[in-house]
Amino acid sequence: MWPLVPYTRASQDGEVTAPLVIDREGVDALIGELINRGYEVVGPTVRGQTILYDTITSTGDLPVGIRDRQEAGTYRLEKRDDDALFGYVVGPQSWKQFLTPPGTVFWKGLRTEDGFETVAPEEPPKYAFFGARPCDVAAMKIQDDVYLPIEDGLYTSRRKRSFTVAVNCTEPASTCFCASMGTGPDVNEGYDIALTEVLSGGQHYFLAEAGSDEGTDVLAALAARDARDEEVVKARRLVVHAADQMGRKLETDGLKDLLYANLENPYWAEIGERCLSCTNCTMVCPTCFCSTVEDRQALDGSSAERVRTWDSCFTLDFSYIHGGAVRSSAGARYRQWLTHKLASWQDQFDSIGCVGCGRCIAWCPVGIDITKEVAAIRERDIRLVSVGTPIVKEAASE
Amino acid sequence: MHPVPCRVHSVVRELEDTFTLELDPPGDGWEFAPGQFTMLYAFGIGEVPISISGDPSDSSRIVQTIRAVGPVTDALTAVSPGDFVGVRGPYGTSWPTGSAEGRDLLIITGGIGLAPLRPAILEVLDHRDRYDNITLLYGARSPGELLFAEELQEWRGRFDLEVLITVDRGDQVWRGPVGVVTSLIGRASFDPESAVAFVCGPEIMMRFTIQELLSRGFTDDRLHISMERNMKCGIGLCGHCQLGPFFVCKDGPIFRCSEMGDTCWTREV
Numbered sequence A: 001m002w003p004l005v006p007y008t009r010a011s012q013d014g015e016v017t018a019p020l021v022i023d024r025e026g027v028d029a030l031i032g033e034l035i036n037r038g039y040e041v042v043g044p045t046v047r048g049q050t051i052l053y054d055t056i057t058s059t060g061d062l063p064v065g066i067r068d069r070q071e072a073g074t075y076r077l078e079k080r081d082d083d084a085l086f087g088y089v090v091g092p093q094s095w096k097q098f099l100t101p102p103g104t105v106f107w108k109g110l111r112t113e114d115g116f117e118t119v120a121p122e123e124p125p126k127y128a129f130f131g132a133r134p135c136d137v138a139a140m141k142i143q144d145d146v147y148l149p150i151e152d153g154l155y156t157s158r159r160k161r162s163f164t165v166a167v168n169c170t171e172p173a174s175t176c177f178c179a180s181m182g183t184g185p186d187v188n189e190g191y192d193i194a195l196t197e198v199l200s201g202g203q204h205y206f207l208a209e210a211g212s213d214e215g216t217d218v219l220a221a222l223a224a225r226d227a228r229d230e231e232v233v234k235a236r237r238l239v240v241h242a243a244d245q246m247g248r249k250l251e252t253d254g255l256k257d258l259l260y261a262n263l264e265n266p267y268w269a270e271i272g273e274r275c276l277s278c279t280n281c282t283m284v285c286p287t288c289f290c291s292t293v294e295d296r297q298a299l300d301g302s303s304a305e306r307v308r309t310w311d312s313c314f315t316l317d318f319s320y321i322h323g324g325a326v327r328s329s330a331g332a333r334y335r336q337w338l339t340h341k342l343a344s345w346q347d348q349f350d351s352i353g354c355v356g357c358g359r360c361i362a363w364c365p366v367g368i369d370i371t372k373e374v375a376a377i378r379e380r381d382i383r384l385v386s387v388g389t390p391i392v393k394e395a396a397s398e
Numbered sequence B: 001m002h003p004v005p006c007r008v009h010s011v012v013r014e015l016e017d018t019f020t021l022e023l024d025p026p027g028d029g030w031e032f033a034p035g036q037f038t039m040l041y042a043f044g045i046g047e048v049p050i051s052i053s054g055d056p057s058d059s060s061r062i063v064q065t066i067r068a069v070g071p072v073t074d075a076l077t078a079v080s081p082g083d084f085v086g087v088r089g090p091y092g093t094s095w096p097t098g099s100a101e102g103r104d105l106l107i108i109t110g111g112i113g114l115a116p117l118r119p120a121i122l123e124v125l126d127h128r129d130r131y132d133n134i135t136l137l138y139g140a141r142s143p144g145e146l147l148f149a150e151e152l153q154e155w156r157g158r159f160d161l162e163v164l165i166t167v168d169r170g171d172q173v174w175r176g177p178v179g180v181v182t183s184l185i186g187r188a189s190f191d192p193e194s195a196v197a198f199v200c201g202p203e204i205m206m207r208f209t210i211q212e213l214l215s216r217g218f219t220d221d222r223l224h225i226s227m228e229r230n231m232k233c234g235i236g237l238c239g240h241c242q243l244g245p246f247f248v249c250k251d252g253p254i255f256r257c258s259e260m261g262d263t264c265w266t267r268e269v
Helices: A024-036 A134-150 A155-160 A213-220 A229-245 A255-261 A267-274 A280-284 A330-349 A370-379 A390-397 B071-077 B111-126 B149-156 B181-187 B203-215
Strands: A020-022 A040-047 A050-055 A066-071 A074-079 A104-112 A115-119 A127-132 A163-167 A193-200 A203-210 A291-297 A303-310 B004-015 B018-023 B037-042 B046-051 B062-067 B084-091 B105-110 B134-140 B162-167 B196-200 B223-226 B254-256
Touching: A020 A024, A024 A040, A024 A127, A024 A163, A024 A203, A024 A213, A050 A074, A115 B004, A115 B084, A127 A134, A134 A155, A134 A163, A134 A330, A163 A213, A193 A213, A193 A229, A203 A213, A203 A229, A255 A330, A255 A370, A267 A330, A267 A370, A291 B046, A330 A370, B004 B062, B018 B071, B018 B084, B037 B062, B037 B071, B046 B062, B046 B071, B046 B084, B062 B071, B062 B111, B105 B111, B105 B181, B105 B203, B111 B134, B111 B149, B111 B196, B111 B223, B134 B181, B149 B162, B162 B181, B181 B203, B196 B203, B203 B223
Parallel strands: A040 A127, A127 A163, A163 A193, B105 B134, B105 B196, B134 B162, B196 B223
Antiparallel strands: A020 A203, A040 A050, A066 A074, A104 A115, A104 A303, A193 A203, A291 A303, B004 B018, B004 B084, B018 B062, B037 B046, B037 B084, B223 B254
């Protein structure tokens, strides 16, 4: 938590920048400046009763005056009684839609006299991710740890050339639990510009802060003025308030040991009876990175291509080896997903693979809630509750 | 991430459904460590992980033994000399042959599991004086399904290598043991206090083998196994091969049992 007094933030490059204030026109100018700099600006926009990320050219493309109401298994858009530009949180998509788009061509192959040759795909556009929430900025950093060390030829250039305009959260959804994951509701690093929208007492302004040299340059091109102390305090207070409002919490203390020790907990089978293995949670998760490749061939056999697409540990095929799938039950597949995210991720990448965005809760068709399932495992911890006691028996027979 | 085309030098049919491909390596040579694998690509059809079965001291060929069990392995085994297949790799960890120097080495395998162990066998035989007793225990379904049968005959004729073979079902001329490969362990000569074991086969076979060796005084830091999981990338990116905290493609496929921990043996993990 930051102090409730105005202060200046140091950018990632060490330079200290004072918070600026812009209005809606200033936000339009910001989008315009990014377009001028050659970015394809992608941001939230309403598509079919849902907020999805798409190309935007002005604030008119944003879901102005819209809020989202989210609960386990529920996502609804409603009208607000104000003109907030960012009065909602996260929809089903995350920025992995652009950083590892499903259906990306890895390479094309052409038959030649010496077998074949492979050709790398064309460079994608440079993206400006506009309106990235702190949880999603944290998710991008988590995916960096997966992809950047491996040079897959696709991710690095997309990521390194991207520009991030983060938006601090002031009104969390009931499915949000970023505060307990330490990833929000304010953005700490990994952004070029951070905005905080303030809408109260007839005022409507945006606190704009640079997080990189390029962010500083972009802000310098706008007609922005230095923020007054009370404007900064008001903005900070809204974000602090958001942390207090968060409806959900995931206890991370001793999480890895808890989950590793509970692989044989009969409760997984109980979750497996509810889980439809639909893969929604993995598709909407901003950190889930599992993928598969499809090899395609032209009808005449002269050319081929390899396409990468998202995969999910909830499918039977995912763990198939000759003879059968390793994880044949839904409970084992849920266990793999949750244990990977919260426990083995820590062994693999030294971080937890969950940022608390709550998407998997809202988009689960049967409303399975990761925070509740972790709490249930904690309650039924087989290190403390021996198998055969009523609580475990009850769980196994439910 | 791009497969490199390699010319098929020869194709040998080992068994009904199992073939060994010899490929001309790209560039000047080819180096790998015993137990490693490559991702082999059939143009336009797909890519699969295949263990390398060649001699590690021979850098002039890439040798891979493939069982045809699906569309990609069908295509890979249908090639003729002069055709091209794509190769990525070698990837993964290797059999720690050095850790067995000055000790007895026990190699226990079943079925096509002999293929990824062949490079290790060739390597230790190349430096035979560095090891004490070397024993190969091999199990196959039937006498007709013994992989590398001619080479097994040759190895069996050596005085410095003990080869014991069992089959699940004998035939009229089979005079050897019938039963699971673990039943051969009692007939091998090794010092359980210091010997090193390399094990590769179906997971259930490896489990029982480990149990048997541990009950005979082995410790799990001298037990090494080769794990199989679904793989799409071979470099720790696609997520398919996860086994507890490990990516089998880069943290394995060869694991020291003491480093795996119990979690890896949990059902359906």
